[in-house]
Amino acid sequence: MAARQWLPALTWIRGYDRRSLSEDLLAAVIVSIMLIPQSLAYALLAGLPPEMGLYASILPLLVYTLFGSSRVLSVGPVAVMSLMTAAALGSLGLSAEDYLVAAMTLAFMVGALLFLLGLFKLGFVANFMSHPVVTGFITASAILIAFTQVPNLLGISAHGHTLPEMLPSLLETVTDTNLPTAVMAALTLLWLFWSRKGLAPLLVKTGLSASAASMAARVSPVVAVVLTTLAAWGLDLGAQGVATVGDVPTGLPVFGLPSFSPALWQSLAGSAVLIATIGFVESVSVAQGLAARRRERIDPDQELIGLGAANMATSFFGGFPVAGGFSRSVVNFDAGAATPAAGFFAALLIAVATLLFVPLLAHLPKATLAATIVAAVWSLIDFSILPRAWRFSRADFQAVTVTIVLTLLAGVEIGVASGILVSLVVHLYKTSRPHVAVVGEVPGTEHFRNVARHQVQTHENILSLRIDESLYFANTRYLEDMLYAMVAERPRLQHVVLMCTAVNEVDMSALDSVIEINERLQELGIKLHLSEVKGPVMDALQRSDFLQKLSGQVFLTQHQAVEALKP
């Protein structure tokens, strides 16, 4: 049992049969064909040589197969994390060689962090990101990613990781546009966007089954890669200014150590935390969504271990930070992957492709990869969250707006950190002002209702308050402030009764606060009482000396309290 918990692969390897094998093999073929251009493109996006994308696609898939809890999550380079890698490393001013080592180091740090969080079962920290913040961040990142690719699409050189950095740079150099590059990029983009919607129906008309046509449409980027590479080679487009990938080293990735320089670790620490958070949140969302469709489940802490191991593994073989991607996992799922072995086979296929085809990449135009990236991130841009959030709640709207604006203007790291912060602050703000109602008895019943909304009976010497929130540090001061204000308005008051029906928890700040309130009221000759205290809260109060200090009593019901205290 313990071994299975650590190595989820053991749960499916025993029952593995020929049928699963054939399903997994088919999925692996489709996924690996789709992954090859994507991996090259995302390495480019991260500011790395394209072959590193292939390297980062092999080991993570193998390692995740053993440690991951999702049956269909496909782990490798993803767009947003590649952009974040570029943002983290770009500001350090490194030489090309140091940049590679820094990328591997970042992958190691991200992996170690995720692994440790998983080991200590701290997966819940991913919950600190609210859905609107994640959606806003992904949208803004996708826009940034699209802009970073414009220079590659036009054959110009511009730079930056935020809109204020990129726009002036783009405007300055746009006149240098290389026409052959731009034309080829435009054709590639047209093909990619058209093939998404138009290719599958066309293939169905030629007799292909609907699912086969949909799969075939998914691999349209490979067609673009092959055709533009042939065109660049045949028409010698390099001579006309079309930038190509150029010579890349052949062979599989070789072992290499990430750096353990304290200075580098210190400067990458913040980025590693943010990249790890985003990678984990994206992976778990995708894995959970897909698992639920098959009545399966995933274990978030095991996912942390799987992703952590995948990142650490790739950091020793020329990789950069990876995660479970949405589009690649969906393709894997739709292609019918039965077990994680599909990922294992895909890794093998990519390794074979790396050995065989890397020399052919020399003539692959960078514009093709840029177009692949733009087409991939285009579907991530989703502004519908803004009107939805506006209608639903101002707090969520603020969080998503801050995230989008700051990501675009100040970059991915500040954007995501601000998003998390705003979510937390907004949540604390809301719970720091709980709904508190002065209540009175509905005549002829034992029910108590808000005096502002119902015709109820109250007594001048009793103040009955119902608090609709757990009491904890963020709202104790508000409670004190409100209670003292109410007491100051009621000169004949003798008893305050706190009705605790909705108090699920009392922390020590709240306990200290109630003790303080009890003392202050006692000095004014007013007794404090509690009513309808829940079991766990009563247990906690009994572990302190509060009940000995309480000037009044604890009543089972509010009705009993009022009966005992009324004049």
Place this chain on the structure above:
Amino acid sequence: MAARQWLPALTWIRGYDRRSLSEDLLAAVIVSIMLIPQSLAYALLAGLPPEMGLYASILPLLVYTLFGSSRVLSVGPVAVMSLMTAAALGSLGLSAEDYLVAAMTLAFMVGALLFLLGLFKLGFVANFMSHPVVTGFITASAILIAFTQVPNLLGISAHGHTLPEMLPSLLETVTDTNLPTAVMAALTLLWLFWSRKGLAPLLVKTGLSASAASMAARVSPVVAVVLTTLAAWGLDLGAQGVATVGDVPTGLPVFGLPSFSPALWQSLAGSAVLIATIGFVESVSVAQGLAARRRERIDPDQELIGLGAANMATSFFGGFPVAGGFSRSVVNFDAGAATPAAGFFAALLIAVATLLFVPLLAHLPKATLAATIVAAVWSLIDFSILPRAWRFSRADFQAVTVTIVLTLLAGVEIGVASGILVSLVVHLYKTSRPHVAVVGEVPGTEHFRNVARHQVQTHENILSLRIDESLYFANTRYLEDMLYAMVAERPRLQHVVLMCTAVNEVDMSALDSVIEINERLQELGIKLHLSEVKGPVMDALQRSDFLQKLSGQVFLTQHQAVEALKP
């Protein structure tokens, strides 16, 4: 009304009469006598020349009189903020002159921050610090402060702002102890500690009234200052190695600008945020506690404006960060201050004292001031929070332990920041795993109870879940995970009913999550229903398209739901 809101002084100035005047004057005399040695000592603690303590005691009192909402809060240098100032500036490696300017700049930044928070009514941010964290932080700071004074008490030189920095330095130099300094420090400490408990009863025996005796005992530090200064002068202790304050410039503080260098602001920004937080939390706690004793109230946002204005004002006249201190405010309260005018008069008296007595400070031994500090912070050390927190809740115990240990070992800034962080993480951890009960109907009633605790009736095709927490981003993933796990275990399930009696709020993350759950369940042929939804939650749901998407119904009561859905 608007003017009164901005300038609370207008509310009491009109009704000001002779009786208030005499009460305020008496309080002012007692407070200013107590404040003079304290101000000198805290300037020393902050690493500044002692006269700056006097400067920082004049303007803040005047300005707070106009803008503050508390009638008795006494604003000026306080121990913990002086230590934090020393920690913030000590690490910058500044020349003596730049150090002064940096202290003024820090006061300006703290003031501007507090003022802006008040203007935007963001006083609630102070709630992010839980009571145990504040208590732990104050205790650890007091220990650090006592250690920083040991060199002055023994006439040796040692340095550092954390225990690991100070202890080796102290052990190395302890053999250089100057005997006359140590003897005088010991006598002063004995006098200060004895006078707290022993002086008042003695004075009562000589015929003084109890309250007069208590007031007289409060000014015992002034007696120590006068006697040791006379001793140092008469016995020429300076020649025997007793360090004295030395010549200080006479006259009132003169106008000077804080620095607006971006580099300095950047390096002080984090410290300013932490100092402002601690200063505000301490001031509001003291002000709220004292106001409640007289059935008065304070306005936390107005306090921010008052404290902000006080800090900004002092930053232009040679001051450093100030706040409302506990001991000084209690003395003001006990001495019978009727209105903030007491603070105004105290400021005038300190100004006069500054003009007249500063030349006399030349012979004041630094050891006397150090003894005053140690005696003042001794009463802040309170480890009783540890066993109380241990008994009450492990979460609070963790927060307070982290705060104390990190403050002692890594300094005030890391200590307080970690304390805030741990409080937040612990709170989110708790609410991220809400109590969720599978419920069934108590036979013969319409009540639903936890199936694990009661004999209740359930149906194989219905899963009824009661969620005991508001649904928000921190717990949506947990809910999804648990729900999918339960669904995976129940092959005959047709209906899931979420009973929302304890759901006070649903944020957008939770909404998205419930929509996702609804879709996933629908794919499995399971309908999702809600029951007992509270009014505000229903309003929010109606602002979204959730109710159109919901595969099931919203039932008024859980009983109606089960009646409608049972086989």
